[in-house]
Amino acid sequence: xxxxxxxxxxxxxxxxxNEFLNLGYSVVNFSAMNPLKQHLILRHDIDMSLEAAxxxxxxEKNIGVKATYFILxxxxxxxxxxxxxxxxxxxxxxxxxxxxxxxxxxxYSENISVMNNKANIECxxxxxxxxxxxxxxxxxxxxxxxxNIEGPLSGRIHTYQPKFFKNIGYCSDSRGGxxxxxxxxxxxxxxxxAIQLLTHPIWWSRNIGLDPIEVLDDFREKKDKLIAKTISSxxxxxxxxxxxxxxxxxxxxx
Numbered sequence: 320x321x322x323x324x325x326x327x328x329x330x331x332x333x334x335x336x337n338e339f340l341n342l343g344y345s346v347v348n349f350s351a352m353n354p355l356k357q358h359l360i361l362r363h364d365i366d367m368s369l370e371a372a373x374x375x376x377x378x379e380k381n382i383g384v385k386a387t388y389f390i391l392x393x394x395x396x397x398x399x400x401x402x403x404x405x406x407x408x409x410x411x412x413x414x415x416x417x418x419x420x421x422x423x424x425x426x427y428s429e430n431i432s433v434m435n436n437k438a439n440i441e442c443x444x445x446x447x448x449x450x451x452x453x454x455x456x457x458x459x460x461x462x463x464x465x466x467n468i469e470g471p472l473s474g475r476i477h478t479y480q481p482k483f484f485k486n487i488g489y490c491s492d493s494r495g496g497x498x499x500x501x502x503x504x505x506x507x508x509x510x511x512x513a514i515q516l517l518t519h520p521i522w523w524s525r526n527i528g529l530d531p532i533e534v535l536d537d538f539r540e541k542k543d544k545l546i547a548k549t550i551s552s553x554x555x556x557x558x559x560x561x562x563x564x565x566x567x568x569x570x571x572x573x
Contacts, residue, residue: 439474
């Protein structure tokens with residue numbers, strides 16, 4: 320395995336997907352996946368930054384593959400209903416990708432009827448703003464109990480159904496690393512069997528050598544700049560004091 324495949328850069332992501340294609344994999348969405356075929360599902364859970372999704376989506380477009388991007392509706396870190404958020408989601412569609420609901424079940428009772436109802440409400444809200452059907456759901460940081468829900472949720476596919484999770488290979492970059500092994504070394508890939516690959520765009524960047532903590536510090540600084548700019552554009556006293564594009568607090572304290 321070369322270093323290129325281990326780094327969490329845009330170049331290494333492109334390399335990784337091309338290696339799957341070189342092995343003969345076909346990239347499919349959840350509804351088209353056949354566990355008996357050499358299928359690869361590309362799944363992206365957007366936990367922190369909508370903006371981080373776009374470079375990955377562009378890479379996939381250039382390679383000629385399509386992925387599914389899962390969006391949180393109830394997040395303190397981004398707002399899919401904002402002007403910027405909606406533009407990003409529509410751009411994902413323009414690039415040929417699918418959007419699903421990233422469902423934070425921890426906000427609700429784990430009673431299955433309650434979850435079905437709440438997931439349906441969130442899907443319908445997302446459908447209204449996107450004017451597209453939402454056909455697939457992924458759980459955000461699921462509890463072990465949620466991983467055992469075998470049937471659909473609110474009448475929709477979910478990514479931890481046995482067909483997509485237990486009956487095929489599964490590999491994730493959760494916490495910013497391949498802590499359970501590199502995907503190209505996964506037993507399913509070595510035997511050329513179907514696999515679901517989960518990545519989180521926040522971990523991938525142009526910079527080589529950033530560890531997960533440095534990635535998140537960089538994200539915090541960019542978010543602070545955005546907040547400062549938004550405050551400045553909405554509050555004359557703040558803009559008069561700090562300018563139209565204030566430095567982040569980190570820059571200010573250097």
